[in-house]
Amino acid sequence: MVDWDVGASEPTGSVAAPRFGDGVSLDQVLPEQVSDLSEQFDGCLRELSAARHQLEEYATYCERNDLPVDDPVLAQLVAATHQVGMRMVRQQRTLLAASTPEAADLLGASEGILRFGLATLSYVRNCLEWTAKSYGQSKQVQFFGTQSESWPTMHYDRNGSHASVTRVEHQLLGVLGLPPEEYGIGVTASGMAAFTWIEAFLLRDRLRSGDTILLAPYIYFETSQQLNALPEIQAVRASGYLVEEIVADVVRLRPKVVFVDPLANNVRQRMLDLPELFRRLREVVTERCTVVVDxxxxxxxxxxxxxxxxxxxxxxxxxxxTKYLQLGLDFALAGMVVYPAELTERMDMLRRNTGVVLARHNAELFPRYEVSLHERRMRRIWANAEQLATLLHNDPRIAAVGEVHHPALPHHPDVGLARTMPYGSGIVTFLYHDRPRNDWDNLDAVVDQILVRAKTSGTQVTKGVSFGYSVPRVWAQTVSTTVAERKYVPITDDEPLFLRLYVGDRMHQLDGLADAIAEAIAG
Structure with a gap:
């Protein structure tokens, strides 16, 4: 069988991610997107090659130790790595050789083939693996990965010690820029699993009956539900987003724990000045306070x-x-928790006992990338959101019927704070002036009309919840979805239903997207 050469393609180079207003053209921004995607192809191809060598080592080990192996199965797995690898090489070369307009059209299809490559990699590496692999055997195989046969720790996936899981953890520490000797990190089965792990720690080690926790004006409704349901613990919503308002609540209530989101996932997208908040909290707390940041x-x-x-x-x-940190590939749920290194032993025990660890299959799906690639992508998304927000804000069709929100807009109350961030929200939100129009039936119909108009103009966009993807996505959003949930996060003038417009990483289609949105909103 013929191997592929992951270094065969010519590098396209990269450019500094543009800011809106720089007058950048497609020829300037697209090479960076193509280069980043090609880098992802190279990484997946290297891993597929490594997986094939693992299969060969496995077969050799089993033959040497007189262990039964199904040769047709191994041949099929090896063939799978070759087949997907050759498909990826062909697509990568087509993408790199394309003209600028052609490459723009190839991005979506190429990303789909990358997903296929990563899915195949996870399938190959995990179909022979065991959740609790054996250390030794006679006439029976219950392991995959000969390098772990004499591993000193217990082979049990719930412990989080599988190599695919620790690989994701090391990668994410690098993305956050944190030294491993000072911080512990653990990946989990979802964002809410990450919260559950933190909650388990707080209930056992930080909170006692009668204690108070302070919640920022906005936190995710699922988190709010969980915290408000704790017996004998008082959960109080902060008075506002300003540092002085939160500090005043801390002085008055003396909470043991404070929950904050740097950017609210609601229509107004308010931000919290965490550097200033932390500085002021250190001046006023009379005993150590735990701050939980989402x-x-x-x-x-x-x-x-x-x-x-x-x-x-x-x-x-x-x-x-699940969102930005998977580069929008959206394979599976995932979450992470970061904590001081001195808590590592305790946090490891709690993750093991609560069973919230990221499954090794999903860890293998998690894309591999350098910090710089993630940062470039996030800056493009941030610049796209700023441009889309500006286009919509300046469109008279939009201004006549409603208001656009994004932290980078000049009239946003936190625009100064937004400008201190390297990047931030890829979401633009819209609210009708006529409040009765902000109901589910009307907003959902607007979303459908955006898709109709986008199809006519040839603009990529999808309908659905969540965000972080390369292609734009639109949704009629509320902070809660059922009557029971609204008990914890009620729909008010401050928290109405609204249009959530996630912009994605397709700068060349922004004009068409903005026009489709404006037509649907005004229609």
Whole structure:
């Protein structure tokens, strides 16, 4: 069988991610997207080659130790790595050889083939694996990966010690810019699994009956539900987003734990000034306070110094990795928790006992990338969102019927804070002036009309929940979806239903997207 050469393609180079207003053209921005996607292809091809060598080592080990192996099965797995590898090489070369307009049209299809490659990689590496692999055997095979046969720790996936899981953890520590000697990290089965792990720690180690926890004006409704349901613990919503408002609540209530989101996932997208908040909290707390930060909305853009704990504040950070941190490939749910290194033993025990660890199959699906690639992609998404927000805000059809929100818009109350971030929200939100129009039936119909108009103009867009993808996605959004949930996060003038417009990483289609949205909203 013929192997492929992952270094055969010519590098396209990269350019600094543009900011809106720079007058950049497609010829300037597209090479970076093509280069980043090609880099992902190269990484997947290397892993497929490594997986094939693992299969060969496995077959040799089993033959040497007189262990039964089904040769047709192994041949099929080896063939799978070759087949998907050759398909990826062909697509990569087509993408790199294409003209600028052709390459723009090939991005979506190429991303789909990358997903196929990663899915095949996970299938090949996991179909012979065992959740609790054996250490030794006679006439029976219950392991895959000969390098772990004499591993000193217990072979049990719930412990989180599988190589695919620890690979994701090391990668994410690098993305956050955190030294492993100072911080512990664990990946989980979802963002809510990450919260559940933190909750288990707080209930056993930080909270006692009668204690108070302070919630930022907005936190995810599922988190709010869980915290408000805790018996004998008082959960209080903060008075506002300003630092002085939260500090005043801390002085008045003396909470043991404070929950904050740097960027609210609601229509107004308010931001919290975490550097200033942490500085002021350290001045007023009379006993050590635990601060829990959910960074899902900002894609690992939190300043590294904000993770540091001390005698005044203990910082726990968590994030859903299903969105930005999977590069929009959206294979499977994932989450992570970051904590001070001194908590590692305790946190490892709690993750094991609660069973929230990321499954090794999903860990193998998690894309491999360098920090710089993630940062370039996030800056493009941020620039696209700023441009889309500006186009919609300046469109008289939009201004006549409603209001557009994004932290980078000049009239946003937190625009100064947004400008201190390397990147942030890829979401633009819209609210009708006529409040009765902000109901589900009307907004859902608007979303459908956006798709109709996008099809006519040849613009890529999808309908659905969540965000972080390369292609734009639109949805009629509310912070809660059922009557029971609205008990915890009620729909009010501050928290109405609204249009959530996630912009994606397709700058060349922004004009068409903005026009489709404006036509649907005004129609």
């Amino acid at each position: 960074g899902t909305m900002i894609g690992a853009s939190l300043q590294t110094e904000l993770f540091a704990s001390d005698d005044q504040l203990e910082i726990l950070y968590y994030e859903s990795c």
